[in-house]
Amino acid sequence: MPTSPTDIANLYNILGAGELSRLDTHPVELLVTLRTIREALPQAPQRIADVGGGPGKYAFALADQRHLVDLVDLSPGLIQIAQVEQDKRNAAGQKSLQSLAVGNALDPNILRHGIYDAVLLLGPLYHLVEESERVNAVANAVRLAKPKGVLFVAFVSISAHLRDIAMRDPSRLIAEKEFYAKYLQDGRYEKFKPGVGNVHSFHTQVSDIRSFFADNFADTLELMELRSQEGILGGSLDSALSKSQPQVAQAWADLMYEKYSTGEEHLGCADHLIAVLKKKDL
Template sequence: MPTSSESVSKLYGIISQHENSRLAGHPMEREITLRAIRKGLAATSPKRIADVGGGPGKLAFALADEGHKVDLIDLSPNLIQLGQAEQDKRKAAGNKPLLESIAVGNAMDKSALQDESYDAVLLLGPLYHLMEESERAQAVTHALNLAKPQDGLIFVAFISIAAHLRDIAMRNPGKILEFEGFYAKYLTDGRYEKFDSRIGTAVQSFHTRPVDIRSFFARNFSDSLDFIELRSTEGILGGGLDTTLAKSSDELVQAWASLLFDKYSTNEEHLGCADHLLAVLRRR
């Protein structure tokens, strides 16, 4: 079944407050993602960044605070409202950088953003919910068109199949027997399509593996994108293990982020420890 944009938008409308605070509780996902973007940009001057599907803009504002010019779009009006509220708060205070623009937009549609003008394009959420490979390829193609020719970077995040298995092992391990047929298929194709009674709406989510991420880009973009790296955004602390650091000092958070980024986020044997996998690519 193709993706229902309406269902995805409804889902994030329901969980918008959770999504607004989620990265505060997962400091390694936040910090390793930011470090990967910094490494790719190697910025000595402000860069133009398009954050496509960036939710309430937590990473967009963090990058703006570092001096970059960031445009934010997201499918969910509720998340964009939260981003606009932060923008308005900053504008009133007058002491923090603002985003260049904030708007509702779909990663699968050609946006109002200017083609071939961005040093980096972030797709750090849309592919979590695009069920068909053709849809995922379409979203990456639109990001490719936004990136500067020859050196524009694209950062694409995926959810690991192992992440969901860890989650049910901790919350409700009996699910693999209760829904044996569902999980047999899920382990084959990574499609999670179920009604979630906890939040009262249908969920469409796509999960994958490192080898399949590389194959996806090789099949669809071998002539237009160079694959730079695949990185775990939690290092070895997937499954919520980084939440214990959420109330730690910034010094301690950064020490752990440095350790995990340098030692445990790109080695093949550690990628399975991640909840989220970040592919970094460069436009040819």
């Protein structure tokens, strides 16, 4: 059954400002991801499409680095939060986004085709439970990119959810035995949560990410690297760093990036995994 965009938008309308602050409490994920983007795009300004970028945490950080960023997200509530930040920056004469709008990663005409040096898909694939939808979202991102443009595509690891319930509610593994037997097979997490509504999310394994691109995009994309966005500090092990001095958090993020984010033995430690891909010049 196709994912309901209304349900996803409603979920993030409810989460609201909490989505903006989430990365503040997980600084390694934020800093490793920004470095991953910076290493792939060493020169600024580059034109970047941030598709499904929520309230713009990454988009504004990249604008601060002089990149030209267009932000699109499915949630009107999150775009409204981004607009408040945009207005503040414009009033202060600070660097801001080129544009921001409500839009769906599954819309082939979400932005202009073939003009972007980079396309970020750091959120949409978390919530597209059908593989055909994930293929569609990535194909749309490919259309936006220039030849040799770079795509950054993020996934949530199945390990992330298992660690979470082990810490918070371990009895669920038995109480919801049939649900978890299926979940471990297909990565689909679809539930109704009181006060939130229908939650659709998709979680995956490292090997399945590689297979996804090899099976569907061998002719159009080259997988440059697959990286753990938390290094070995998945499962909220980086949360204490949110209270540290910025240079301390940066030092840990640099260590994770350089030593603990691409080795096969470390990828399973991630809550989030980012694939860096280059569009082939056909």
